[in-house]
Amino acid sequence: MKMSDRKKKILQIVVDEYINTAVPVSSKNIAEKHLTGVSSATVRNELASLEELGYLTQFHTSGGRVPSPQAYRFYIEELMQKGNLSEKDLDYIENSFRNKAGDVEHLIKDVSKVISDLTDYTSVAIGPHDEEERIRSLAMLPCGEGKVLLVIVTNVRILRDTFIDVPETMGDEELRNASQVISKLFEGKTLLQVKDVEEKVLSEFGQYRQVMSEVIEALKSYTHPRDEDIVLTGAEKIFNHPEYADIENVKNFLTVISSKDKIAEIIGDEDDEIQINVKIGSSGDADVPEDCSVVTATYSAGGKNLGTYGVIGPIRMDYTKVITVLENVGRALEDIVGSKNKDKEDDPK
Amino acid sequence: MKMSDRKKKILQIVVDEYINTAVPVSSKNIAEKHLTGVSSATVRNELASLEELGYLTQFHTSGGRVPSPQAYRFYIEELMQKGNLSEKDLDYIENSFRNKAGDVEHLIKDVSKVISDLTDYTSVAIGPHDEEERIRSLAMLPCGEGKVLLVIVTNVRILRDTFIDVPETMGDEELRNASQVISKLFEGKTLLQVKDVEEKVLSEFGQYRQVMSEVIEALKSYTHPRDEDIVLTGAEKIFNHPEYADIENVKNFLTVISSKDKIAEIIGDEDDEIQINVKIGSSGDADVPEDCSVVTATYSAGGKNLGTYGVIGPIRMDYTKVITVLENVGRALEDIVGSKNKDKEDDPK
DNA sequence: TTTAGCACTTTGGATAAGAGAGTGCTAACA
DNA sequence: TGTTAGCACTCTCTTATCCAAAGTGCTAAA
Numbered sequence: 001m002k003m004s005d006r007k008k009k010i011l012q013i014v015v016d017e018y019i020n021t022a023v024p025v026s027s028k029n030i031a032e033k034h035l036t037g038v039s040s041a042t043v044r045n046e047l048a049s050l051e052e053l054g055y056l057t058q059f060h061t062s063g064g065r066v067p068s069p070q071a072y073r074f075y076i077e078e079l080m081q082k083g084n085l086s087e088k089d090l091d092y093i094e095n096s097f098r099n100k101a102g103d104v105e106h107l108i109k110d111v112s113k114v115i116s117d118l119t120d121y122t123s124v125a126i127g128p129h130d131e132e133e134r135i136r137s138l139a140m141l142p143c144g145e146g147k148v149l150l151v152i153v154t155n156v157r158i159l160r161d162t163f164i165d166v167p168e169t170m171g172d173e174e175l176r177n178a179s180q181v182i183s184k185l186f187e188g189k190t191l192l193q194v195k196d197v198e199e200k201v202l203s204e205f206g207q208y209r210q211v212m213s214e215v216i217e218a219l220k221s222y223t224h225p226r227d228e229d230i231v232l233t234g235a236e237k238i239f240n241h242p243e244y245a246d247i248e249n250v251k252n253f254l255t256v257i258s259s260k261d262k263i264a265e266i267i268g269d270e271d272d273e274i275q276i277n278v279k280i281g282s283s284g285d286a287d288v289p290e291d292c293s294v295v296t297a298t299y300s301a302g303g304k305n306l307g308t309y310g311v312i313g314p315i316r317m318d319y320t321k322v323i324t325v326l327e328n329v330g331r332a333l334e335d336i337v338g339s340k341n342k343d344k345e346d347d348p349k
Numbered sequence: 350m351k352m353s354d355r356k357k358k359i360l361q362i363v364v365d366e367y368i369n370t371a372v373p374v375s376s377k378n379i380a381e382k383h384l385t386g387v388s389s390a391t392v393r394n395e396l397a398s399l400e401e402l403g404y405l406t407q408f409h410t411s412g413g414r415v416p417s418p419q420a421y422r423f424y425i426e427e428l429m430q431k432g433n434l435s436e437k438d439l440d441y442i443e444n445s446f447r448n449k450a451g452d453v454e455h456l457i458k459d460v461s462k463v464i465s466d467l468t469d470y471t472s473v474a475i476g477p478h479d480e481e482e483r484i485r486s487l488a489m490l491p492c493g494e495g496k497v498l499l500v501i502v503t504n505v506r507i508l509r510d511t512f513i514d515v516p517e518t519m520g521d522e523e524l525r526n527a528s529q530v531i532s533k534l535f536e537g538k539t540l541l542q543v544k545d546v547e548e549k550v551l552s553e554f555g556q557y558r559q560v561m562s563e564v565i566e567a568l569k570s571y572t573h574p575r576d577e578d579i580v581l582t583g584a585e586k587i588f589n590h591p592e593y594a595d596i597e598n599v600k601n602f603l604t605v606i607s608s609k610d611k612i613a614e615i616i617g618d619e620d621d622e623i624q625i626n627v628k629i630g631s632s633g634d635a636d637v638p639e640d641c642s643v644v645t646a647t648y649s650a651g652g653k654n655l656g657t658y659g660v661i662g663p664i665r666m667d668y669t670k671v672i673t674v675l676e677n678v679g680r681a682l683e684d685i686v687g688s689k690n691k692d693k694e695d696d697p698k
Numbered sequence: 699t700t701t702a703g704c705a706c707t708t709t710g711g712a713t714a715a716g717a718g719a720g721t722g723c724t725a726a727c728a
Numbered sequence: 729t730g731t732t733a734g735c736a737c738t739c740t741c742t743t744a745t746c747c748a749a750a751g752t753g754c755t756a757a758a
Contacts, residue, residue, distance in 0.1 A: 024751095026750075026751055026752085027751075027752080028750085028751075038700080038701090039700070039702080040701095040751095041700075041702070041703095041753095042699085042700055042701070044751090044752065044753075045699095045700085045753095047752090048752090048753080058751095058752090059708095060707080060708050060751095061707045061708060061751075061752060061753085062706090062707055062708045062709070062749090062750055062751040062752060063708075063709080063750085063751070064750085064751065064752090103496075103510075103512050105510070106510075136493060139490050141488055141490065142486075143502050143507050144485060147452075149500065149507055151490055151498065151500075151509075153492050153493060160498065160500075160510075161452075161454070161455075161509075163452050235584070235603065235607055236600070236607045239600045239603070239604075244596075245596060246596075247588075247594060247595075247596050247599065250596065250599060251585070251588045254585045254588070254603075255585045255588075258583070258584055258585045373720095375720055375721085376720075377720075387731075387732090388731070388732050388733080389720095389732090390722095390731075390732050390733070391731055391732070393720090393721065393722075394722095394730090394731085396721090397721090397722080407720095407721085408739095409720095409738080409740075410737080410738045410739055411718090411719055411720040411721060411737090411738055411739050411740070412719085412720070412721090412739075412740080413719085413720065413721090
């Protein structure tokens with residue numbers, strides 16, 4: 001059966017209406033408020049047909065219709081109308097990122113907060129994770145008691161939460177030299193390439209083999225996203241949506257998003273080609289919790305990957321709003337980070 | 350009216366029973382299972398009397414009795430029996446902290462997780478916040494593009510999330526010298542003392558006044574706990590407790606603990622004299638959410654303050670278990686951090 | 699192809715009845 | 729004076745029933 005234009009129109013009305021009201025949509029409602037040319041009986045026939053096609057479902061005979069996941073997917077692909085943000089929202093975005101181009105880590109939290117505030121959904125984010133991330137320099141900073149802080153500067157971010165034990169015999173001067181040697185050794189390499197030279201490097205370091213080994217372990221550990229790279233903002237926002245009036249749903253939701261590993265799974269395996277990505281629960285996307293939708297966008301600016309950001313919420317999500325917000329945030333980031341970098345583009349051959 | 354021994358005994362039974370079962374306790378239950386010497390009618394008389402004294406309340410005439418906040422307070426002060434942890438739990442604590450003496454920041458998360466796991470409540474923690482925290486050294490590390498990472502080593506922790514803009518004219522060598530000068534300038538000072546010398550220091554730095562000013566701002570900002578210093582673990586644990594079968598309660602709870610500021614308020618204003626601190630909601634402790642209890646302990650070892658840790662949950666909390674866990678965790682921390690430091694005690698005169 | 703009309707289904711709210719649990723009180727007892 | 733058995737009373741919780749409201753599916757006519 002082909003989808004007539006009227007069927008599409010009606011499907012769009014049902015999805016829009018259900019997203020707005022969270023109440024199953026009846027034929028009478030459609031005929032009276034949205035499609036005044038025809039009678040409710042006609043709409044009923046169309047609705048029955050759309051149900052047969054798998055786009056609509058009914059909880060019970062007299063309960064109106066509700067879109068199926070398939071309907072949402074169709075809606076996003078073909079029916080949805082692009083929205084615009086209010087002047088106020090646009091200002092909010094811009095002011096939030098102004099003067100924040102500096103360090104990517106803080107930016108993740110800010111971006112996540114903005115997205116959660118504007119969409120009214122729980123926001124998830126995962127920091128930059130770029131196979132091409134290249135080491136620029138390493139430094140070891142004495143912190144007393146035979147401990148040093150290993151700071152790794154890459155073209156994307158500054159990694160600084162690894163502490164390494166060093167022999168107490170190593171003085172400050174010696175440490176500084178070692179820093180320079182190690183820095184030279186890895187400069188220009190991607191984090192993934194570190195393990196290729198591991199053997200060779202280790203064999204050359206007789207005396208400080210132990211230290212070197214810890215440095216290499218640290219470098220390797222950053223190839224996977226860490227808990228610190230995963231941010232969750234606005235978990236309490238789910239209470240604003242009626243599907244979470246049921247305690248069981250809240251419990252499932254919170255249990256999933258309380259685990260950073262789970263969040264990483266949900267938003268982690270992006271296809272890099274796609275800028276905005278919608279996953280709808282119970283539909284082959286095994287990672288996404290049942291009855292949840294996840295909309296994410298992967299941002300980059302000035303050649304830098306800036307991470308993946310998005311929202312997680314009920315399937316009945318305001319996709320128009322969410323996608324509009326994600327797009328605008330992306331543009332704002334590009335403006336700010338991009339302009340920051342445009343006069344100092346670095347090209348790691 | 351005086352509290353007879355029997356009244357105390359009965360109050361203890363009521364609190365214990367209610368903590369275990371979450372069901373209002375009846376006179377019959379007490380007389381049959383816990384106080385087999387007397388009849389339920391006798392117990393009833395005592396219960397009526399305890400209610401008059403303000404220790405018990407009834408939801409309705411035929412509903413059994415429930416302890417009042419006052420009863421919990423009395424229970425904690427006088428009635429509660431010290432518990433012991435299982436061999437398994439003790440092992441878990443010890444293994445979790447082994448080899449973790451290094452950096453305090455990671456320790457906060459680990460400790461918080463252990464507490465939440467063992468008690469089955471949501472754990473809150475706030476990092477070291479010590480008025481006596483003294484600066485040992487400062488370093489500025491070039492990160493490219495006119496940015497430097499400011500690393501502050503104190504006797505308690507290593508602070509490393511401030512980036513500072515420096516004139517691009519400043520070379521690496523110059524930076525290193527500046528680091529040393531600034532380091533000398535503040536060495537031995539507490540973070541609170543920084544603002545006393547602010548004027549003087551700034552006036553001496555003509556050329557790099559801007560950089561210096563940013564350094565000082567950073568130092569001052571660390572005197573207050575930051576969001577990063579506040580950790581929340583196991584928010585989903587509340588679903589394991591029947592008082593949170595009501596969505597409204599969950600909403601209140603989550604809304605409060607979603608705000609780091611609120612958490613800081615709740616656990617922040619400890620009286621340093623008290624090692625273990627119990628706050629019961631709706632009882633003058635205005636910060637604590639209605640119907641919630643917060644039990645916290647402030648740890649220190651080897652002269653270092655290690656932060657404040659605790660749990661937040663329903664008033665009907667297993668105080669014995671919670672306090673036992675907090676005490677054991679405290680001892681484990683003392684062992685590990687203390688022994689680490691014992692041969693390198695530093696005494697900042 | 700569209701529509702009016704109507705029977706049918708399901709939900710949700712209101713009401714009532716009865717069982718169950720626990721108390722308070724009284725009177726008897728040690 | 730303290731303790732206890734007995735019993736009436738209160739309140740909740742569950743189940744059943746009824747009724748109105750909402751929405752659909754189907755049929756027959758335009």
